[in-house]
Every structure is written in structure tokens, then in C-alpha cells.
Amino acid sequence: MxxxxxxxxxxxxxxxxxxxxxxxxxxxxxxxxxxxxxxxxxxxxxxxxxxxxxxxxxxxxxxxxxxxxxxxxxxxxxxxxxxxxxxxxxxxxxxxxxxxxxxxxxxxxxxxxxxxxxxxxxxxxxxxxxxxxxxxxxxxxxxxxxxxxxxxxxxxxxxxxxxxxxxxxxxxxxxxxxxxxxxxxxxxxxxxxxxxxxxxFDIGGAICSTMGMSALVFGLVRAAEAGWNDVLTRSAILAGMVLITVFVLIERRIAQPILPLRLLASRERAGAYLVRMLFLGGAVGFWFFTTQFLQGVLHLRPMQAGIAFLPVTLPNFASAMAVPGLARRFGNGALIIAGLSLGVAGLLWLGRADAAAAYWTSVAPPMLLIGLGQGLLLGPLTAAGVAGVARDDAGAASGLVNVAHQLGGALGLGLLVLVFAGAAPAGAHDSLALADRISAVMDAAGLLLVLALITAWTLIVSPRGKVKPRHPAALS
CATH class of the missing domain: 1.20.1250.20 (MFS general substrate transporter like domains)
Known part of the structure; x- marks a missing residue:
């Protein structure tokens, strides 16, 4: 900067x-x-x-x-x-x-x-x-x-x-x-x-990282349509893995990398990036598929569906504003665990909604938990992602937080599309089948948050990687 x-x-x-x-x-x-x-x-x-x-x-x-x-x-x-x-x-x-x-x-x-x-x-x-x-x-x-x-x-x-x-x-x-x-x-x-x-400019690193992640996501989405035996599916995933490997080799050798690999040497920061990717992988599935549930299963109009998200967005904003005071009292580590736990509970609850579900009893309450959890989580997780970095690496660490945010969502959505495609018989397109597919997606998203919870406890909150109680100046 x-x-x-x-x-x-x-x-x-x-x-x-x-x-x-x-x-x-x-x-x-x-x-x-x-x-x-x-x-x-x-x-x-x-x-x-x-x-x-x-x-x-x-x-x-x-x-x-x-x-x-x-x-x-x-x-x-x-x-x-x-x-x-x-x-x-x-x-x-x-x-x-x-x-x-x-x-x-x-x-x-x-x-x-x-x-x-x-x-x-x-x-x-x-x-x-x-x-x-x-x-x-x-x-x-x-x-x-x-x-x-x-x-x-x-x-x-x-x-x-x-x-x-x-x-x-x-x-x-x-x-x-x-x-x-x-x-x-x-x-x-x-x-x-x-x-x-x-x-x-690290053009080679930027090209390899973007194309590598795109190839991996394409392979996952292609698998949902054509299966794992499809030549294009396997080729895309292999190409993605090769390009990401080349990206790491470039970043190790170049004088001015876009991703200084030393940022990943810290247990706390590496854990924060991984937790963020896992969390966004599950959260993006909630946003993407819940709108289809609201319109395709509950038959809400698009405007009604937008308003129907208020039980998650308003608590998200409110809990995020309360984070500085809560962090001073309980510490960022406690907020990370609480936020992920609320998210797991909300997603698994939402996964119980079926074609006969009512919005006010089966959708709005778990939305409330998900919103509160996300608001509590992202600020402290940002603090962990930039903890202890040298002044020269501050910009790269902040950028890596945002990269984990965006790419975690992209990879997670690719994986959850695969779950969606395999959760009901091929050719089933009625509201019952759609509800079954989305229920499976919410369960899988909840599992991603469980993995994030385990990772956070192991790498960030445990004594060897404990997050100090501080709050970032700006949230990502």
C-alpha cells in the first residue's frame, strides 16, 4: 500500500x-x-x-x-x-x-x-x-x-x-x-x-492461479452433468491441479510474487485462510440454492424472495457491528467458534425443510442463526488472516484474505452443484425433487462448516495458535 x-x-x-x-x-x-x-x-x-x-x-x-x-x-x-x-x-x-x-x-x-x-x-x-x-x-x-x-x-x-x-x-x-x-x-x-x-507484475502467477482454479471448478460442474468417467471432466481437474502446482513453483522462485508463500508459514494465518475457504464454500451454497428453494418450492415471486432474506442479512449486520465489544470481552477465538457453530446449526436445520415446509417455521429461524453466525465470524477471521505480518506483507495478507473469500466460494459452489445433481433421480424436476436436492446441499454445506469448525479449533483457537483479542479496522 x-x-x-x-x-x-x-x-x-x-x-x-x-x-x-x-x-x-x-x-x-x-x-x-x-x-x-x-x-x-x-x-x-x-x-x-x-x-x-x-x-x-x-x-x-x-x-x-x-x-x-x-x-x-x-x-x-x-x-x-x-x-x-x-x-x-x-x-x-x-x-x-x-x-x-x-x-x-x-x-x-x-x-x-x-x-x-x-x-x-x-x-x-x-x-x-x-x-x-x-x-x-x-x-x-x-x-x-x-x-x-x-x-x-x-x-x-x-x-x-x-x-x-x-x-x-x-x-x-x-x-x-x-x-x-x-x-x-x-x-x-x-x-x-x-x-x-x-x-x-507477476503475470505468470496470476494466469496460472486463475486458470487453475477455473479448471478445477469447471471439472466439478462438468462432473455434475457428464459424470466422473467423462474425458473432459478428468482432463479439466488434472489441468487444474497441474496449473496450481506450477503457480506454487512460480511463487517460490519469483522475486516479487503476488502470493508470498511465507504468509502461509504461520499456523494461525494458514488456518484462517483455510477456515475462510471452507466457510465460504458452505455459505455460498446457502445463498445460491436458498433463492431457488424460495422461488421453486415455496413459489415466492423474486421480489418476495429478496425480502425473505432479511432474517439473515439484518442479524448479520447487527452482530457484525457488535463484534468489537464482544471481542474485547470474550476474545476473537470464542467468536470464531460461536459463529461457525451457529452456521452449522442453521444449515442443518434448513436442510430439514421439504416441499411442505412453511417459511416462518422452517426457513426464517435457521436464517436467523446463519446471519448471526456470519456476522460474528468474518471480522475475527480477518484479524487472524493478517495476524503478525510484516509491514511489507500487509497488503498481500489482506489480499489473500479476499482471495480465500472469493475462491472458497467458487470451489464450494462447484462441489455443491455436484451434490445437487446427484441428490435426486435424473430427469426429476418437480418441486419435490428440487426440495430434496436443496436439502442435500444444505447438509453438505453444514459438513463444510463442521470441517471449518474443526480447523479453527485446531489451528487458530488452540493454545499453539490462539487468536489474540483484537478487531480489524475493516471487515472483508
Missing amino acids: SKPMAPVPAQTANPVLAIIVASYLMIVVDISIVITGLPRIQASLGFHAAQLSWVTNAYTLTFGGLLLLGARAGDILGRRRMFIWGLCLFTLASVAIGLAQSIVWLLTARALQGAGAAVLAPSTLALLSSHFAEGPERNRAMSMYAAAAGVGATLGLVLGGLFADLVSWRAGFFINLPIGLALIVATRRYIVETPMRPGR
Whole structure:
């Protein structure tokens, strides 16, 4: 991260904060806005059930895979410049998604949107830190930045359902055009460029990591459609493993890697990254498949489905805001265990819902547990992911937290699509079969969180890797 600059003048502080928070909010909203529109997207473009996961994964894989490279680009070329380029790519890709007339068109545009987010996201926090001095000014700015994540998830779900129900699922992406253009103009007027630093781009590492993870996810999704004996399935998984191995070899030998492997030498940090991947692997299944349950089994309209997520998003926001005080009293380790335990209980409870389930007794209560658990978990888990890093590695460690977040979700969704496909007889497409498939997915997601719970206790909370009671300035 570049060196802090002079504090922003008081008369421009609010516009600068508004630009940074609005851009981050746009990224967060576009992760969730697609969820409640998935059934309409499927019907409009003819996605198969397994293919539908790529609407999410095309975004998260490029976002996570290119995130560290995007952060390095900001250091070398200037944060303001890359912020504007990220806004341009993200906005243009959003318009392309809204215009999509085929599956390939939409998925390509979603991948480009993820690449734009990978350039934009690292610059938002870096610009915030460079424009606001340490102390009350930066604390206020960080609080607004963190709140955008909680508000954005809820806003995206509700807006996605509202647009899909009353206008079109495409409207949720077209709205990014005026917002993006306004942010670009405002950025050029109010935000100051950061100092540039000499350095090199780890292009080979970025390509191998992104393509390797994409190949693994493709192999899992392909297995759901064609089985494990399919040549393309096996080839994709093998290629993914080879590319990830090459990525590790590159990172060991290159002078300026996008992923310094020394970050994984700490038991606590390695545990935090692994727990985050396992947690997101289960959590993304909850978000992705619950919207299909609400609309395909309970027959809610998209707008109603968006509102139906409030029992998870509002407690998530509330518990996240309570984390600093709870961490001081109980320690971050206790919050990690409590958050994962609540998540396990909620997912297993939700897995009991069948075709005759009622929303208020079988869906809303477990949503409450899942929301509370996620709010308690992510902040302390972020603290563990950056614990004890040297100043020079602080940016890479923060980036790795986000990479684990995005790639864990992509791999988890690929695995859960496989569970979904095998949980009911082939050709069964009625609401009873859909409920059975989603029930199996929630059980599998709960198992991923059980593994995360065991990993957290072993590597983070136990005496040898205990997390000190501290709270990060910003949540991921």
C-alpha cells in the first residue's frame, strides 16, 4: 500500500468518502443482485441447473484470481488511475451483461466484470487510507466502508428481486451505467493520485492461479452433468491441479510474487485462510440454492424472495457491528467458534425443510442463526488472516484474505452443484425433487462448516495458535 498522503481537505472529505463507499457498495451489490434473479436468468437464456452456477463463479473466479495482481497494479501505476480503469471495466461489463443474448455472452461479461472488480476493490481501501488521517477521521471512514458490505448484501438481494419481478433481471446491471459514469467524473475531480512505486507484475502467477482454479471448478460442474468417467471432466481437474502446482513453483522462485508463500508459514494465518475457504464454500451454497428453494418450492415471486432474506442479512449486520465489544470481552477465538457453530446449526436445520415446509417455521429461524453466525465470524477471521505480518506483507495478507473469500466460494459452489445433481433421480424436476436436492446441499454445506469448525479449533483457537483479542479496522 502506498504511503499516506496529506489528509483530504474538510470541504472535500465527504465527496471523497462517498465516492469510495459507493464504488465498494456497487461491487458488493453486484455479487448478490444476481442471486434473486437466477430463476429468471435461467428461463431467459436456457441455462441447465449445473450451468447456472457459472453466473456466480465466472465473476468470483476472475475477481479472486486477479485480486492480488490488481493490488500490485495499484502500487505500481497509481491507485487513482487503477480505480478509474476498474470503474470503466466494471461499468462496461455490467452493460454487456444486461444486453446478453446467450449463455456464453453473459458468462464472458460476468468474467470481465469480475476482472474490473479485482482492479477496483484493492484501490477502494487503499485510497481511503491515503486520503484520511489516522484517528477519528479514518475510523469514521472505515466504519462507513465496513457498513457498506452489510448493507450491500441486503440491498442487492432486494433490488435483484424487485427488478426481476417488476422490470427485468437485466435492469439490475443497466443501473450500473449512470452510477459508474458519475463515479468516474467525481473521481477525476475529487480524488488525488497516490505515489507510484517501482515493481514488476507477476503475470505468470496470476494466469496460472486463475486458470487453475477455473479448471478445477469447471471439472466439478462438468462432473455434475457428464459424470466422473467423462474425458473432459478428468482432463479439466488434472489441468487444474497441474496449473496450481506450477503457480506454487512460480511463487517460490519469483522475486516479487503476488502470493508470498511465507504468509502461509504461520499456523494461525494458514488456518484462517483455510477456515475462510471452507466457510465460504458452505455459505455460498446457502445463498445460491436458498433463492431457488424460495422461488421453486415455496413459489415466492423474486421480489418476495429478496425480502425473505432479511432474517439473515439484518442479524448479520447487527452482530457484525457488535463484534468489537464482544471481542474485547470474550476474545476473537470464542467468536470464531460461536459463529461457525451457529452456521452449522442453521444449515442443518434448513436442510430439514421439504416441499411442505412453511417459511416462518422452517426457513426464517435457521436464517436467523446463519446471519448471526456470519456476522460474528468474518471480522475475527480477518484479524487472524493478517495476524503478525510484516509491514511489507500487509497488503498481500489482506489480499489473500479476499482471495480465500472469493475462491472458497467458487470451489464450494462447484462441489455443491455436484451434490445437487446427484441428490435426486435424473430427469426429476418437480418441486419435490428440487426440495430434496436443496436439502442435500444444505447438509453438505453444514459438513463444510463442521470441517471449518474443526480447523479453527485446531489451528487458530488452540493454545499453539490462539487468536489474540483484537478487531480489524475493516471487515472483508
